[in-house]
Amino acid sequence: MHVRALALAPSLAAALLLALSGAAPVVAAPAAPAITVRLLDGSATFDSRALLGKKVLLVRFQASWCKVCAQEAGDVERIHQTYGPRGVQVLAIHVQDAEADARSFLEKAGATYPAALDPKLRIGNRFGFKGTPYTVVVDRKGEIVARIHGSATELRMRAALDPVLERRPAKKPPPKRMQ
Numbered sequence: 001m002h003v004r005a006l007a008l009a010p011s012l013a014a015a016l017l018l019a020l021s022g023a024a025p026v027v028a029a030p031a032a033p034a035i036t037v038r039l040l041d042g043s044a045t046f047d048s049r050a051l052l053g054k055k056v057l058l059v060r061f062q063a064s065w066c067k068v069c070a071q072e073a074g075d076v077e078r079i080h081q082t083y084g085p086r087g088v089q090v091l092a093i094h095v096q097d098a099e100a101d102a103r104s105f106l107e108k109a110g111a112t113y114p115a116a117l118d119p120k121l122r123i124g125n126r127f128g129f130k131g132t133p134y135t136v137v138v139d140r141k142g143e144i145v146a147r148i149h150g151s152a153t154e155l156r157m158r159a160a161l162d163p164v165l166e167r168r169p170a171k172k173p174p175p176k177r178m179q
Helices: 002-008 008-022 067-086 099-109 124-125 153-167
Strands: 037-038 046-047 054-062 088-095 115-118 134-138 144-149
Touching: 008 054, 037 088, 037 115, 054 067, 067 088, 067 099, 067 153, 088 124, 099 115, 115 124, 134 153, 144 153
Parallel strands: 054 088, 088 115
Antiparallel strands: 037 046, 054 134, 134 144
């Protein structure tokens, strides 16, 4: 009787075996939505798909009217400066902000990282935005590996980035030689 039930529901059987063995199921991280935006400095259009396989992406949703965002602006800049050479691309998305206000915020902060506008939360909502600040880390495979709702100090961003940077992509074995 039990064998027949397992034969009828193989996925249930697999889940039961995992639960009984104590092994944790392998769950893939959710895929990050693509981001294509015009940068505030007018230099180019940012397309997150160009980073796949190359860089880790840290997306910082912030606003000129957000006091915590202003307090942490220096932290975001330090992450950009120290982690950029290590393969991390920082992108600030100013939500529900006017362009002039966002530019003023970035200038006061001395920000050198790229920034764009999302006045109607089209990008933010696709990332699960619930309020500023909100920070998301996307690995080289394009998967969301960390979300920081609220305050994201330099220490918290480092804690989210370091494990992602320590992971090395699996190397392909050398091709077999024919003899």
